Amino acid sequence: GLLRDALALTPADDPKLPRRRHNLAVALMTRISQTMxxxxxxxxxxxxxxxxxxxxxxxxxxxxxxxxxxxxxxTSLRALLSSTAxxxxxxLYRRAVEATPxxxxxxxxxxxxxxxxxxxxxxxxxxxxxxxxxxAERFRQAALERQCAPVLRLDAARSWGEVRAELGDWDGAxxxxxxxxxxxHSVAPRxxxxxxxxxxxxxxxxxxxxxxxxxxxxxxxxxxxxxLEQARGVILSHAFDADSDLTRLRESAPDLADRFxxxxxxxxxxTDGQG
Numbered sequence: 475g476l477l478r479d480a481l482a483l484t485p486a487d488d489p490k491l492p493r494r495r496h497n498l499a500v501a502l503m504t505r506i507s508q509t510m511x512x513x514x515x516x517x518x519x520x521x522x523x524x525x526x527x528x529x530x531x532x533x534x535x536x537x538x539x540x541x542x543x544x545x546x547x548x549t550s551l552r553a554l555l556s557s558t559a560x561x562x563x564x565x566l567y568r569r570a571v572e573a574t575p576x577x578x579x580x581x582x583x584x585x586x587x588x589x590x591x592x593x594x595x596x597x598x599x600x601x602x603x604x605x606x607x608x609x610a611e612r613f614r615q616a617a618l619e620r621q622c623a624p625v626l627r628l629d630a631a632r633s634w635g636e637v638r639a640e641l642g643d644w645d646g647a648x649x650x651x652x653x654x655x656x657x658x659h660s661v662a663p664r665x666x667x668x669x670x671x672x673x674x675x676x677x678x679x680x681x682x683x684x685x686x687x688x689x690x691x692x693x694x695x696x697x698x699x700x701x702l703e704q705a706r707g708v709i710l711s712h713a714f715d716a717d718s719d720l721t722r723l724r725e726s727a728p729d730l731a732d733r734f735x736x737x738x739x740x741x742x743x744x745t746d747g748q749g
Contacts, residue, residue: 582622624660651685
């Protein structure tokens with residue numbers, strides 16, 4: 475493709491070489507999610523490793539290259555079978571987090587990558603409890619990065635709750651689930667078209683029930699009911715209100731329709747800020 479051609483035409487001493495290698499590696503990883511071609515995963519890994527070797531430690535491009543290198547290794551059969559390979563994946567994701575400055579818009583994703591790698595490090599029977607404890611903490615940090623996308627923060631908060639539950643820490647799990655439910659209102663703003671809203675909300679199926687069950691385990695039935703109703707209320711509000719047809723209102727009172735849309739947008743912005 476064009477990315478491969480551009481890379482082939484780039485001299486070895488060209489300062490654009492690391493960026494072009496990175497672009498091709500990202501494109502390969504995107505395609506691998508559909509094709510699962512091991513040879514392309516190997517090529518992406520080699521490209522990312524070359525980028526890492528060429529970049530200075532303070533380069534803003536380094537975290538992205540580390541992330542691609544880790545993801546490429548994670549798709550390999552060796553990562554499934556070898557604890558050494560899994561540790562290598564974790565180490566690369568950890569470096570990516572450490573190289574990502576506070577307040578960066580990708581911190582939630584990179585913290586979640588690390589949490590996911592720690593959570594998946596080995597079979598359920600052989601998994602180290604220390605890895606799960608750190609995974610829960612990384613998911614917690616990811617969920618609380620207020621500058622990042624609400625849908626990623628919600629995914630992280632849910633994982634925070636799930637991992638704490640797996641550890642038997644139900645109070646800690648409840649904290650994660652409460653944050654996840656609180657983020658529901660920010661995941662599918664009213665200005666999105668219906669299909670986009672449904673896609674985003676589909677990722678939250680079962681969240682209210684899981685949060686409520688956790689609250690019951692913690693001896694807080696009142697909170698359980700509240701969490702269940704809160705989650706259900708968000709979904710119902712989108713089902714009934716988000717797609718309000720303003721056609722008739724605009725025909726009869728266009729100024730009022732414009733004002734309605736302004737207020738709806740302001741409401742979405744305000745609730746996003748609360749997340």
